[in-house]
Structure formats: structure tokens, C-alpha cells
Amino acid sequence: MERLGFQEIKTINYYDHRDDICSKVYHNEILDAIVILDFNITEIDSSGVFSYREYTNLQNQFMKKYKFLYRFCNENFNRENLCKILDKTLEIPLVPTKNIGRTGVDASYLEHHFETVFFELYGEASYDLLSKEEQLVGFNGENIFADYVVEKLNEKVVIEENGESYHHPQKTGLSKYIKQIERQNALVYQSYKVFRFSTNEIEFKDRMVEEMKIYLGNREEFIPQRLLVQERKYKLYEHQNLTLNQLQEMRKDGIKSTVIVLPTGTGKSTIAEEDIKLFLQEKPEAKVLILVPTLALKNQWIKNLITTFSKNSVGDSIGQQIYVSTYSRIINRKNEFNPEDFKYIVIDEAHHSVAPGMAKILKYFNADFLLGMTATQERLDKKKLESIFSTTEVNLTLKEAIEKEICCPIRIFRLESNIDLSEVRFNGKDYISGDLEKKIVIASRNELIADTIDKYFGKDVDGLSTKQGIVFCVNVAHASMMAKLLNERGISAAAVSGKDSDSQKNIEKYLNGEIRFLTSCQLISEGWDAPKTSVIVMARPTMSKVIYYQQLGRGTRRAENKEALYLIDVVDNYSFSSIPWTANSLFKNPLYSPFGDVLTGVRSWNGEMIYLEHLLEKEMDLQEVNIETFESIYGDYISSEELARELFLSTDTITAWIKKGEIVPDYSTKLGRVSYYKFKPERVEEIRVLKNLKKRDETTILDDFWEFIEEGSYSLSYKIIFILALIKNLEKDGEADFEKVKADYISYYRKRLEDGLPVDKKSCPYTAEYLNSDKEITRNIIVNPFEKFERKRFIYYGKDLKNIGFSFYLWQKIDSDFIKKLKNKMLEDLESYYKDLGGAGDTSIFR
Template structure:
């Protein structure tokens, strides 16, 4: 293993200087290049992964990118330096190879950590910003491996990569060196391309307060996000086998006149596929239909061949191999280059897009590229369809991304008509708690999992969509459930009425293949199928899981919004439970589209083209004798409260705790702009003007991230000590804190308790006479001590947002923004002030102490 002297010497040769250390290695900076974090200590078995990711995230934010290398042997270390700093490979020179699996192609939703991340992201930045968060983004690393990034946040400035890790699969100590090196190759490739990489573990995300602050700190303002709604549209693709070039060119021209834009041509090997492209491209130039064109080929050799042939046959065309060549008429590039860089171009950048060797489209990640661009002509050439069926190729070439809302996509015929049925249950939801963003899951589980509710759903599906009755609409569909147990109960309920159904979830997705084969009519799913799952035949979606999250509702709805053959419409079954007249109700399809009336199985909205009515007639004639029209209780959280701030958001704005805002509300010191009854409680919302008046009334001066350190020291300078608790709390924290500004709450409480126990032993008391800590039995009760810390010294720091606790993780931590601004000198200054203040305080109490008594 290399020593720090060895590493310093190597880094000095490339003009890097060591500036910091951490338990696993060292940080080096360079005046003109990204910093390097060198891992050396893999035997540190107690190294916490949360600390590992937090430290890296802070560096990512500070430097907007940090390379991370392994330094076990000199050769291995130099290899990494050479690959990313001295001689990185040209992207065009690499051959794309598959690395790892793609969950989207296995039809699985993101893992629970990914699901939790998207939910928290929505809470922090709003549901609109979710459009900027792309799951399972394909990426080609510097070795040519096709990888998958858990989330890519698309911003106007630069994108941000997000990786959500389980310690079992990602902790450097828990995995092999080879796997860790592979993980770093992916991360360092993103850094090389100018994309910072932030990592969180499931445990790190459970520290809710800190996690939300980190998202705000690292990702910037939502107005920098590329948050335009988008929808997958369908191109009509012509796929034909030709034996003669001229016949292929003429066919393309004929179909183009009929409005077609996408073409897949299969020509036998050696019959001149390239000539088809050159001739069709020449005609488009001649007719003035093409100003910018892009040709994508698998390899360098094919790129050189195509450039040579175009130059020879079309000498007036300026051909370039550089993606950033603004003067080129035709850019010829490789699969690897375009997969890495396609997002830097507008979707309308190219009038003509050629994909050579089209059968490689899936394996090389070109499906995302094809979805991104909307050229006037998309031409795919292949000599074989053995690797992919024509139908699969047509599906890949037929998809494109349109910047449309779902409502606009339906109206334009890019998604099927949506017909809704509201199934009303008498299940009482009035006592289900709501945390301001979503139902409390434990309450939801108890309430939703009722056999009678499951039976209502099963009976409805049997009545209208039973596959055994030819007079009914035998449609496949999904029932979205609360949790695994709910999926299992729901599947049994459907089976009991003769419907083939399977429970699918994160640990059992075996029913999905049967669904695609048509052997299962309904899937009952939870935390599965909401994202990254494409089954166009899905025609029924049952919302059996109430949600206040627009993002989750739209994701679930989206599983059925793909067009398919013989699919007249998507049928949405909204389960409407009893909310005791509450204004706030879960999302439903009418709320989503802003339609105040409900008509059973009626089309939502107006459409540009005539909508088929065959199935509606069947439903109406058989089972809807009277088509009722009723006013619904419309709930649209964004419309009603989109411009208002929740209690938690007001607390952040005022730099006080949520408990402080709640206390002010109870005392009547502040008045919310709107209060909404929900069950047995009320939800409060505030306008911007209201928040400003609260700040003025409470003398809250403007506080920003830049003033956080100054605010903290001003708070300490006040020396507001009713008891000594704040002094000892800070000293105990400084004694046991880790490098990332966190301390184990149990360790902190033990140090805190031992200080007062020693005082009591020496002086028969440890505080003012009014303090309960003077009672030895009370002082020896560690549970009491922990509660006392939370209610006394900690609460004073939390109110100002300087400290926070995670009871679930037993962590007490400094606010991350404040911690990033404190240096070693600041910490020593705090320690010295607390020691001096402690000596002065206890002298007034009649207990003489020296500085050594506080250096525990």
C-alpha cells in the first residue's frame, strides 16, 4: 500500500497539492483542474458510509466536481491519473459495451431509496421540478461501458448526477476492490464530462431535515431546472426490406409525401445501404428541406468511410466529425459520442438524422437519443433484423419526446383518450394523518387494507372487464396498492372473482413476464411499475392507493397512457373514500385535468381528432342504464396552495424550528393566510406577504446562508444562560463530533451526564437549586437526560436552525451550511468561550471550577 509520502510525491509531479485529509485518504487540489480525493485506508471497518458520502458531497458542491482514486499500488494509482487527468481517451475512439443491467428494460421501478429520493425532491422543489429529474439515464463512461445513472437532474447550467446507494452494494469496505474501482470509473467519467455526482445512502436520506437542506444547498434554485413537461409521442415508422437502392429511395420519397418522417430500411449486406442515405440526403438538400444533418455510426472506421464517400459524391457539402462544428452541413459521429453529448443540442437541431447499423440502437443506448431529436427525416439502416425484431426496431425509432403536458398529448392524439369511473367506498379516511405532503403511511396501511374495500374493486373489475365474458371489455390493467400486503390481498380478491391477477413488488416481479405474455390480466403493484415501465397494452389503471403526491399519481397514470393497437382508451378507476367533507382530498383524474364534473366512463377533455366510441357504447348499453352527471369535490393542491408556504417552509424562511412556528400559532402571535381542516387537525399555509410581516413582528433580521456563521456567533455572544445546559451541550458536542459535523446522540448524552455526575459527587449538587439535575436519581436516568437535552439546550439551538437531531439515527448535527463555514480556529474559539462562560456561571452558583474541569 502506498504511503502518504508516496502519494504526495506522485501528485506533486502533476502539480497537485495536499490540502486536507479524511479517515480514508487525502484531498489534493490543482489550480486548473478538478481536485482529487485519494482513498487509501480500506481497513477502517468502522468508517460510516453516511460520513463517506457527506464528505464527498460537500467537496462536490465546493469544487463542482472531485475525482476519487484508489491508491493501493503505484501502478494502479498511476493508471487512474493517466486515464482521467493526463491522457483521457477520445470518446469517439471507444466502442460501446454493455455494463450491468438496465432496470427500465426489465420493467422495474426504481429501488425504494430512489422512490424516496424522488418523493423528497418533490417536497423540496415542487412537483413541477420533477420534470427535470430523469431516472435511469443512460451514460457511456470513458471505457465505453454503457452505464445507468440513478437520476440525472437537468439544469440550464450543468446537469447533476445522483446515485442512491445501499451500503451492502456500494460501501468501499463492503464490496471488492474491483467493484469499487468500477464504481469510481463511472463517477470519475461523469466528473470528466463536467457533471458533479452526489451520493446518498438510504440511511442518509432518513435524516430528513439534513437531507432536505442538502438538496437545497447542492442543487440550486428550481428556476435553473429544465422543468418543461414532456410526453413520449409516437412516430409512424415504415419498415421494409429492399434489394435495390433506387427502390428504397423512391419508397422513402413516396412515404414522405404522405407525411411520414421515420424510415427503417433493411438491405442485404453488400448492397449499398450508405448509397440510399447519400441519395436521399442529396434530394432533401436539393429541395431545400435540410440545413443541418447528423449521421451516427457505430465505429471510427465506419465514420471515416462515410465521411470519405459523402465528400466524394457531394463535394459542396461541408462534412465534419466534430459535434460542436457550427459551420458543418453534415456531422458524422459515433454512437459513443452522441450518447454522451446529445443533450447539449436542442431537439430540433438537425433536419436529417441517420442511424447506421440500426439494430445496435438498444444496446448502444440510442433509444434516448432518438427520443430526444425530432428531425424532419429519421432514417435507420440495417443489414440484419436477427438481433432485434422489426416490431422492436419500429418501437425504438417510433418514440420521441414532445414538450407537452399529458393533457396536451391526449388532445393531440399522442396518448389515448382517458375515461374515468369513480368507485365510492364508505371507508372513513377522516382520521388518517397528513404530514403536509402525504398521508402517514402507518395510518394508510391500517385504513386501506380492509377486505370490503378490496371486494368493491374486485367486483367492479369483474363487472366491466372480466376476461371470461366476451360481452365485456377484456382489458389488461394495473391496481396500484399501498404496500406488499395490500398487493397480495388485492390479488387474492381478484382471483376470487375469476380474474387472473398477480402481486408484484420490489422482491417479487415474477408476474410481469406473464402479464406481457397475456397470461395475467391484472397486476397488483406497490413501489413498482410507477416509473420506467412500458406496457402499451395496459388499458385499465386502478388507483387503490390514495396519494397527495401529484408526481406519484401522474407516474401511475402514465403506465397506461401509451398508444397501442386496438386500444380505444385508457380506463382510470379512482377509488373515492369518505373524507368527511374535508377540502383536501387525494389526487384524482378530474383534479388532474381541472374538470369539475364527473360522468361515468366519459372522455376527459376535447380532442383534435374524432374519438372512437365503440367501447363506451358497450359499457353504457350493458351496465350504465342512466349516465349520471354529478358535481365533484375538486381538490387541486397546486391550484389552491401552490403560492403558499407550509409551516415547515415558513420555519426555514425564518430560520427557526417548526415547533417554534407551531408555538406561535397556538399563542395567537401569528395568523396563517389559510387554515384547512384535515381529520382531527388543521394544516396552515402562509403567503409571502404574511411571512414578511411575521419576520417584522418577531424582529427576525434577513438571514441567508452567507450570514449563518455570523448569526451563530452573535447568538453565542448574548450569553443567555438560565442554566449551564447550553454550555455543556456545546462542549460535549465538540468532544465527540465527527469530521462531517455529526455526533452520536448517545455519546453526547453520556458525556453530558458524566459532567454533572462528577459535579454532584464533589459538591452534592451540580446546578442551581431549581434544577431537577440536583436530584441524583434523576441525574442517573440516561433516558431523562436525553429528553432534558432535547427540551432544553438543544431546543434553543434548533429554534435558530443551528443544530438538529435525527432520533431515528441517534445523530445530533450542526446545520450543514453552518458547518461548512466553521474552521478549526472557529471550533477552538467556541470551546474557549464555553469554558470561560462555564467557569463564570458555576462561580455564581457557588461551585468553583477550573478550565481542566471542562476538558472532558
């Protein structure tokens, strides 16, 4: 390692009672890189299994502190491969060569816990910060499905939730562990920080919140993926020729970049092709770069371009004049190009360009003109995109595109079910999948949807029996059920998902007209071209405007013999706090009639509507429907948990103030037994002033804790004994087994009784009988000494884990000298407290 410029800086032993070195840590100062080398880490002997939490925590600390962290087992360490990794000369395939499916829809137990913590920390409106089940590529072309990805201003972060049964080195065995760390190394190689959180960390919610904030940072550092943008002064109009004229005028005026924001189906690609042709007429030797997010889009662009330009000049070979590349390829091969190589650059799906990797690419190349194209205005952010494109106008909304007949009209049918979703939980981003599938994936609802499709678009419906469509479902199982029900009714259908290897074949059949309906669980939502799609069924309710908008966009393109998009919104029963998006909400139109126009609610009786007229069971005048959603009104509000965190208080303290009427939430609701409270963000400072709270944060926590200790206000001896018992049983991660702490706590008071000393002041209930009641003494410890520390967020109790420990913020600042000082202080206070009560007695249990 020394020959590679690495110096050993630490040895790690995960056992307290063995001398074995489990891992060595090496540091290269020039590269700011860490290499961890594990020795026999998967072996188990009589010492048992070491703490996986300590393993992940140590790695996370190194991952945070240094630019790169690579990990190897001594058994698979290869110096040549490490050199390639450090030199950035390893070739990662453009797309996965080993297509191992994963659905990315169902929330696991750990995911539910993680998302709960994430949205409590960053607010329920933070769904735009977290990308779930993102598909990446490993060293050998294998799929890597990252549990979560967060993009920050200066880095990309992967978050992995590690159940110990599947990830602990001693439980997985050597071969699986090697695959695990190779997967991690591939992500780090691609400039991701990888943070791992074990089951114990995720379940210990209070400490997890603090770890997450330390490792992930503040919300302000994140790059949102979905942002609402207001209309701006510059605007592209309805005709493509006018848009082309605008682009030429911009270049004449010295504007070097812009973004075309047009809804799906309005000819963005055609505009780009024609503008490239005009550009090359002026600069025939110039090279063009076209960047796209997926391999499918790359092939689609090449196929279209070779009909306009010569076949030899277009392709994915570096020497060709018009070079088409995926984002990932150009990011990994940036150094193969000179900044001046491309004079014209096109970025398809430009809303992704604010990601750190793409932003660096676009700033690297010094093009004469940079053209971004997107249909997803919700993800645009003015400042971030302007830093790349200089102009970021929303050129045409979907509503405007429909009014100008660029996109097809949308006709809505609200299919009302009697399913009660009022108590389906949501995590701030969307409904919790596990809850949703229990309510949604039921026979009666599925039959209702299938019968409705059959009634209006079935094989026997005149004029509409050839319409093709997509049914968006909850999960893979739901998609399979819906496909089965449609096929039973004589409507050809197939389920598609990341799990099914036949999905791509079924998509091709759909595009060729061999299949009428696809049932999907989020696989086809963005960057997919099927203009003949005439029916969209929203069978999966969603609280995410972005997801709803993208799914709707799969059917808005115009096509030959396509009069309109028929949108079936499945409307269930909800509480107000969990109302999903519908077309009426999206277009802010409260008026509805069956198959009425999405913009007006008015139903016409001409064209294809003639075929539907006799199928409608009764005439319905315009009726008013609710267009408000929880997200549209309360998306920016903060929860009581987030308020507590901002004030460095416990949630129980906030709840107590609310119940006493000392503070009033801006919104409250009750789902089942649980009450939810929300506050406007500006209330934080107001409440701080109202309650005369000192400004506290993670930087002051050690001083705050010691100040609290030095107060020495003891109505009874509980706090002293609690801290001494905690210190005695502390593990390396600042936690202790609650049962062990409790046992030592009880032992001290029992010994006083045995020695004939007063157990405490007369007000203390600790009789021999009381100390023998596990339930009573547990309740007493939690309510009395612990609560005093928990209220100030110094110490937390993981009830489900039976763990108790210091705040993660606090533990990061505590060293062995501080523990000694704290212990001595508590022993001194113990002597002082019992001075007139027969003395401190036998304290050997703590010494």
C-alpha cells in the same frame, strides 16, 4: 500522477489514533479535476470501522468544489484507463448490455427519510424537481439505477442514499467497493455530480437539510421536469396538412425552430416524416438528425422511415442521410460531428430537451430547421424551451384533440371502494409507497377491480370481449396479483415491470394481441405506442398530475374498430389533503354518470354503449363529483418547516406562534396526531416584519452565533457547561455523541456537590438525586441549554441517532482557531458566573 498533470493536495486519515494514510487527493488545475486514491481502505483491524459519514462528507465537499472527481483503489488503479477517462475516449454502450432489473417503485426506509427532507426544504410542489430511480449506463454497459437525479441549469446531479451495511468500504469488501466507485466514475464521466448521503446524515434531518442545500443549491437553480404551460398566440390546428403548410410558411418567414405539441395518437411522427420529405425536395443533399429518448423509439422510427425513404439512407450509422440516435448516444459522441452536419433536426419527446445535456446538443448544431414534438405539455417551460426552439406553443390540448376527433372519446367509470386512505402520507410528490401498498394491496380491493373488468370487458361480454387494456398498479407485487386475478377469470393478462426479464416478451404479446391486459407498475407510461389499448384502469391513486396524464395517454390513440377509451378510475376514501387525480379533475368536469363522456358527463346509448346498457345495475342521472385536488389548490404553498427555514427559526417556534394565535396559517389539517400547516409564499416577508426578525441566512450564521454567545445572558450556568461539554466531545464532522456530552455535563455539577460548592443559583434543581435521573437530566438539557441554540438553528439534536452537533452551515465556517476562542470565552464566562458562588471549581474536565 505528476506525469498526468496532478499534484497531491491532501492526505486523508479517517482514524484519530492511527498514522495510516487512508486516501490521497490529487488535483489537476487545467482540467479542474480531482482524483482520490484509496489505500487498503477495505481492511479492518483492532482499530475498528471508521466513520462513513466523514467519508461521504469529505467526498461531497470535493465533488461540489471541483468540476470532476474520480475515485480509485490502489488495488485497481490503472493509469491507461485514467488517461482514457480524462481524454473522454472511453466508449460507453448506447444501451445496457447487462439488464439487471430494479423496480423503482417501493420507497425504502432511507428514501422515505430523504424525500421527507427534500420536500420540506424545497416545498411540497417540488415533485417536479426530482427524478427517482433513473436508469443510466455504466462503463461496461451495466444498468446504473441512480437513487435520484436533479437537473440544474449548468449541471446534472445524482443523489445516492448509502446504507452503511451496503456501501461502507470496510463492510462491503474490496470487490464490491471497486464496483461501487467504478459506477460512480461512470456517472462523473457522463457529467453528473454524485453526492452520497449516509444513513446517519439522512436520519439527522436538520443537518441533512443544510447539507442538501449546500450541495444541491437553491430551487431556482433546478430545471423542473413537469411544468404547466398556458395556451399561446401561435396554434397548430386539427388537420395534418394544415400543420405541414404552417411549417413551410414558418421556414419562408425565417423561423428556424418550433415545437409541435399534440396529444398521443394525433400523428406527430407522420407530420415529421412528410415535412422531412418536403425539406429534402428543396435540399436533396441535406442530412437529417432524429433524436429519441429510448432504443425502442429509435427502432420504431427507423422501421417507419424505411417505408418512406430508401433503406440505405436511413439508420443509426453516422454516414446515412437520415441518422436516428438516442439522446445518450449523441450526448456522448457530440464531438464526432461538425455543427453544420445536420440541416434538419427532429427531437421526439421534446419536453426532455431542456435537460442540460440535450440543451447543449441542440445549441451545438446549427440546423436550418429544428422540430420538437411532444404530447406532455405539463413539462414545458416557455423561457427554457424558447431558448432552444424559439417558439414553444401549446398547439392542441387533449380536450381539444377529443373535441376535434383526433383522439378517441374517453368514457369514465368511477369504481368506488370502501378502502380508507385518509391517513396515507404523502411526500409532496406523491403518496409514500410503503403506506400506500399496505392500504391498496389487499384482497377485497383487488377482487373488486378484477370483477369490474370481468363484468364489463370479460370473455362473455358481447362486443367488448376483445378489448385490450392496462392496469396501473402500486408495485410489482400488486401487478402480479392483478394479473393472477384476471387470468383466473379467463382474461389473459401478464404483469410487466423492470424487475421481470419476461416483461418485453409480454409487451410484444400484448402488441400482437396474444394478451388482453398488462398490469404495470409505472413501466409503460411515456413514449410507448399501442393504439389498440381501449381500457385503462387507474388502480394506483396518484397525486401527480403528470403521472396521471402520461398513464392516460397510453390509451388515447385512435385505432381501427376502437370507438372509445374506457377509463376506470378506482376511487377510495380520502381526506381532502390527500385527494388524488381523476379524469374529472383532469378535465375540470364535475358531472359524472357511469361510462359517461369525460368532457360532458353525459352517457349515450349507441354504438358499443348498447352492450354496456344491460350490464349497469341501475340508471344513474348525472351526479356531481369533487374535481378539486390538494395539488391543484395548494401546490405552491409552503409548509411550516419551509417557513421556519426561510426565517432561520425552529419549526417549534413557528408551531408555538400558530398555537398562540400570533400567526395564522393559510391552510391547516390534521392527519392522525400530526397537524400540517401551509402558508402562501408571500407570507414569509410579512411574518418577518410582523415578528421584527433580522434578515439572516447561511452567510451571516457565524456572526449571528458569536453575537449570541457574546450576549452572555445567563439566568443559570447551563449554556456555558453545555457548550464546553459539546466542544470536548466534538468529532471531525461537527457532531458529538449526546451521551458523552451529557456525561461530562453531569460530571461538572456532581463535582461541585462533592466539593461542597453551590451547584448553581438557588433556582437550579440540580440535586444529587436529580443528577442521577437520566430521564430528568436529558429532558432538562434538551429543554434548557440546547433549546436556546436550536431555536436559532445553531445546534441540532438527532434524537434517533443520539447525536448533537453544530448546524452544517455553521460548521463549514468554524475552524480550530474559532473553537479555541469559543472555549476560552466559555471558560471566562464560567469564572465570571461563579465569582460569588465559590468560584468556578474544578474545570479540568473541560481543559
